[in-house]
Amino acid sequence: MPVFERRTLVPHDRSTVFSWFSRPGALVRLTPPFAGSVRREPEGLDVGSVARLGVGAPGSLGLGLESAAGLAKTVLPFRLPQWFAPEAPWTSLHTALEPGRMFRDEMSSGPLKSWVHTHSFEDAAPGEADTAGGRPGCVVVDHIEYELPAGAVLRRKGAAWSRAGRWTEERLEDELARQFNFRAAQLAGDLDFHAGLHAAPDADGPLTIAVSGASGLIGSQLCALLTGGGHRVIRLVRTGSRGAATSSGDTVSWDPAAGRLDAEALRDVDAVVNLSGETIGGRLTEAHRDEMLQSRLSATGLLARTLAELAEDGRQRSLINASAIGFYGAEAGAGQDGEGLRETDQPGEDFLAELCRQWEQATAPAARAGVRTAMIRTGLVLTPAGGILQQVLPLFLLGVGGPLGTGKDRNPWQSWISIEDIVGLFAHAALDGRVHGPVNGVAPYPVESRDFAATLGTVLRRPSAVPLPAAAPTAVLGSEGNRLLVEADQKARADRALDSGYVFRHPQLDAALQHVLGR
Structure with a gap:
């Protein structure tokens, strides 16, 4: 044998x-x-x-x-x-x-x-x-x-x-x-x-952390990372979905659209990580845009109000809320000073920027009540299990992959982060009291689109020079979706994540791709 x-x-x-x-x-x-x-x-x-x-x-x-x-x-x-x-x-x-x-x-x-x-x-x-x-x-x-x-x-x-x-x-x-x-x-x-x-000076032993969106791409890995460290995870499960039951054990049933959540079920929670929201993808029809916005506002608002209500008992709790670098707008580029987008920069003016602005603002009730609040502005998450990498892999493996969003005199910045680091950053924010406010969830070294494609091609040992025609993503996402998602030009900085003590596993693109693709 x-x-x-x-x-x-x-x-x-x-x-x-x-x-x-x-x-x-x-x-x-x-x-x-x-x-x-x-x-x-x-x-x-x-x-x-x-x-x-x-x-x-x-x-x-x-x-x-x-x-x-x-x-x-x-x-x-x-x-x-x-x-x-x-x-x-x-x-x-x-x-x-x-x-x-x-x-x-x-x-x-x-x-x-x-x-x-x-x-x-x-x-x-x-x-x-x-x-x-x-x-x-x-x-x-x-x-x-x-x-x-x-x-x-x-x-x-x-x-x-x-x-x-x-x-x-x-x-x-x-x-x-x-x-x-x-x-x-x-x-x-x-x-x-x-x-x-x-080893951190303010380490306080295992915590109890509630996670919404726990079955998603980031949520499933986040729950596993937290429980692997001995922390207790409570999954917030939507009423009527598979796994929803009573508010008992390590599962709590809630209904964000109806505003239903038993506050007492979160009484012993040290932190809440909110990853809920309709996926950002597909054609940006009016119905889809409304669902994307309302799903985020209802979930975030309900959690923020619930934590504000619980804050009256004097226990210190935290709310770690998802957001996205779409906050800065699809044409933000490298920022006004050319050095990259910082968390203090103003929001953009397109649909996704407005969605992120309202999404973050919905955390205000918790912050006003003294709840430590952080918003992780996520970049392009790299994993073959979902997101942009999953979408371009079939083309690259067939030998017809290339840079996205490029054209005459155009080579947009792509702020990426490996799945391990975005999961690690959410866990770090939940467990470390030094993290607050908006934090760019991106790796320290963003790249331009042509460099991204060249690196991916090298890792896969495939050609990568021919740009993807705009007609292809437009057929799937529509013209607005293509402009806001595929052609987005955003060079975000990771300074605040680094200053908070987070240590990136994959600061460089080639190492990140090699890990998640097994190359």
Whole structure:
């Protein structure tokens, strides 16, 4: 039976590392966005707990299929079912556990004939220990025994068939190497993030944090990052949606449109992260514009008023609200001084700028009541699971990708941020009392459109020189959507995020793309 083994040195002690694996969210954080998705997390590591995943095809084929399916869900004028995804279902069962030392999961159903994954945790030897900060290191050993559907048969059929079987095994192990490179970076990054917060002078132990939009692109990863650090997360679930029930446990039912939210359900909350809002995408019809605006104002206003009401008990709480760099307007460029857009700059005058201005203003009741309030003005979030990267990946993988929004004497600025850093910045804002007011959710080094396309092309090993014709995005988004979203020219600065103590995992574009694409 073929065996794949990977040893990963982590600069944290064994107890800390094992505890992270045992908490909710670990599987979500470890699943690469280029390889599949988590459909159901296991309930801890206990023997008998079950995990369900969707596993994509390996390499560029899987990446292309996943991004094309995601793009279809975004742009089609009708909703595709949630199960629509080019992924193979995978169910695994936890079959062994030695707390602090190991756990094992086995595939009970899925695309392979068999799969047994043993996770072992060892104290690093003196020669390999990372003693930074006086902490010994831990070696995580992933030992996988697997069998392809016809692997044993191929090995018995003769030399030619055996070579074909081994070639297939090598391709699978190449894919596993990509995934475990991602997992190693995620594990170290998350543990470093939490260790940095715990070392802060005003660290006050685990917090209770409510999150709206918890099932979304950012929200699902944010909840997993927070619970991985030992914090309690309460998910705000819209009345009538899947998972909505009574205001009990770690789920609270609410109805922003009707103004219904039980204030007492948030009495013990230290912070609320509000990610609610109709997606910004598709044609900007009057109906869509109104839905985008009202969904944000109703959710933000309700949360701000509720926290203002609770503030009478004297407990310090925080509201961390989503916003966007669309605040500055689609033609803001590098700002009046040419040095980049700062949070003190005035809003623009187009539709998205006005939407962001009203969105942020809706937090005012909480701020007036003494609630620490921060607004994260998000830039272009990079992940193949959604957003601009998902939309352009199919073209780049086919070899016909190129810069967006360019033309004669035009090369707009694109302020981007990796999915890991926008999630980290929201968590940082919720957990660190130094963060307040508007904060640009962008990486420190924005790039121009041609440089973005060239870097993406290099990472994917594809051509990237031919600009995307404006007719293509216009056909999907309409002329206004194309102007406000695709052709937007915004060079935002990350100074305030850096000054607050946030440490970016991916300050440079090439490293961010390599991580989220597994390259």
